[in-house]
Amino acid sequence: MDLGTRASSTAVLLSRVGERIRSREALLVEEWEDITAWASDHVIAGPEGVATITEGYLDTGVPIAGPGAPLVSEFALMELIAVLGRTPDGGKAYVGRVIECAWRLPHVYDAVVAGRLAPWRAERIADLTRPLSADAAAFVDRQLWDASGVGWAQLERLVTEAVLRFDPEKAEAERREAADNRHFDIGEVDEHGLVHLDALLDAADGHDLNQAVARRAEVLGRLGDESSLDVRRSKAAAELARQDLALDLLVPDPDTGEVVATVPGRKVVLNVHVTDTTLTSDTPADQAGWNPVGRWEEGRCPVTSAQIREWLRARHTTVIVRPVIDLADHVPVGSYEIPGRHRTRVILRDHTCRFPHCTRPAQRCDVDHARPHAEGGPTCPCNLVPLCRRHHRAKTHSTWRYDAVMPGTYLWTSPNGHRFRVDHRGTHPVRTNRAAEPPDE
Template sequence: MDLGTQPRTTAALLSGLRAEVEGRQASLVREWTAIVEWASDHVVTSPEGAATITEGYLDTGVPIAGAGAPLVSEFALMELVAVLGRSPDGGRAYVGRVVECAWRLPNVYAAVIAGRLAPWRAERIADLTHGLCAEAAGFVDRQLWNASGVGWAQLERLVTEAMLRFDPERVEAERKAAADHRHFDISEVDEHGMVHLDGLLDAADGHDLDQAVARRAEVLGRLGDDSTLDVRRSKAAAELARQDLALDLLIPDPDTGEVVATVPGRTVILNVHVTDTSLLEGNPLTNPVGRWDEGRCPITTAQIREWLRSKGTTIIVRPVIDLADHVPVTAYEIPERHKARVMLRDHTCRFPHCSRPATRCDLDHARPYGQGGPTCPCNLVPLCRRHHRAKTHSLWRYETPMPATYLWTSPSGFRFRVDHRGTHPLHATGDTGPPDQ
């Protein structure tokens, strides 16, 4: 570094980096706009009439995006890909993603053009929607009118929900076909006297098994087993097997000698959400999509019915929870009913761009309890341990201008809005609202 010059501040350096990112994104937006104009000029109307003679050669319209997007001239596409400097396959896929957004995901495309959504994020969305029917793609697009803060897992769940809503027969058929491949195998003994397990289970069965192993591994630790958690889990699985093998000695049927085994069943908690979404969309049918909290994913109602019919299942139906209720308590400790409200309201850590599930987060008093902040859902915010520490021990700060909306300020003064639509940088000092639609 030249000792005769002033060292750059961190804020100035970060501002320069942000400018570079914005400049690169602006260049890509111009490229996308030009590709869409090119595609509009080279649309071929139908597969049947797509073959035309151009200078003695057969030119064909090719589908490079999902159902409902236009076919484009094959020969013209070759030229465009060459100009873009991309490989034939990679270039075709890239142009297809742009066309997918422009024709089938107009809200996503508009967000890219407006600079609210990075083009590379839009490309990922286009990859996931390519195989959807037009109605399902439209549903995804409506949910992603501002997708800058949507994580990949959340996006994949949204695509799954779209398939469940608009192509349920196909989804159910694929689920049943996949269920036929369930297995649980144990390998031959290796040279160390160990075996490997390999299995494919129903998701709820797998969750039950994981919970049973985790509980027993914890008990082993409390009883003095100082093995690592992985080793204790292995031992716990073996103990479950030995317990089952002992059942025929403990509980025989006195008449037939047949083993009678009673095992604790699964507990299912149903959160019933009252919504008028179906009516708003003109659909009188019951919503075919359920959500599994433990798996953090949408599932079919048919699969839910199968799980509820499992022998020994205990079903707990929670009353409808008003997430806007203010129900403060005088203690610092947070009651379970408050935790449930916060988890159902916020779903994930509320730090910018963090997607850790709220169920694995601390609950932070937005206004500290020692300064008069109430222990109430309106004053509780889920933050993962890392970001809870950052808020407590560094200069990261947030405000809550309205329920479930958080305005963060970084140590160098950069500001972000975090809400149910994700994370959005705020460039103007007084800007507290969502990005322009």
């Protein structure tokens, strides 16, 4: 292929890419217009209508944009988000940004509809204006009559000016509260069993911590650790943590005054899944049927068995072993109350809330009887499902429904007949003509 032919081919390819981008953005603009129309049809107007009885169940108006934007039906919003294929929190934020533009930033919204402003840029603007008062948001919107020409730094300065103009007390309060944003966070565990730290400290505290880590890293080097300085600093920070865990602390209960002695050291709960292929030998021949991968519930990630052994070997570690015989086993009890062993099995089986696209950890969820206990549903892991509080309410008080196809697999039906299969592989829309039919009376 000569240079001229190659250049021509590249030009055609780039032309196709550009055309697809324009088509994709046109479809997204149509989606924005549909969401705006949907919001107009599902407004719960006025403070007195925030909580209303609709068709026999409790519905709640939720604010998902800034002051002055409408409250929309909570249960209807759940259905829209499920159809959009977004997570509950991410979908709520996305719909809120569209409503923010449509009701509080009309110049920005018009620019999106006219094709002058990419929707993702408008979403960024909406994120910045959502906390503003109605007057401040209107001021920002008036300055954005040609929003496509505004850079991020200029936009942030514009928002700051709006706050200072229309809400000076808020600006002063934010200045005084800046120190309360200090934090020390540990991020998600990566595939190698490592984590990133993110912290904002008082300058003096940061200096002291840096000095302590530097001293320990130097001592480790003098004691023969040949790791790089960065690695030694990482180990030094861990040594500081283990020194604290090794302390016997007497802590008074703030309510009763009772003095509680903490148990020193790291605490590890090891859930051992016992199956007919479980092997404990370390010989290569036996390891053919052995799964070398574990799951760290706290970090919500897989880890190697070698790393688990390293964690268990750390000094001052307390190990609690819980054998899990069969997560699908049927062990019903006669009461409505759910025993701790049942809740543990359900958490280990499902891991997260089982509503479509929800990722809230099962440890933080309610445990719902799929078939109500009052209707003969057993209190048994086969009839128990983890649902976060928000989606437990939707199942109980709205017309959202699900069937437990098998333990760990659920078929949800939305108020307007859209269906979703939720299992360990995620959420999958079920393609039927049901959505075209009117909902059951």
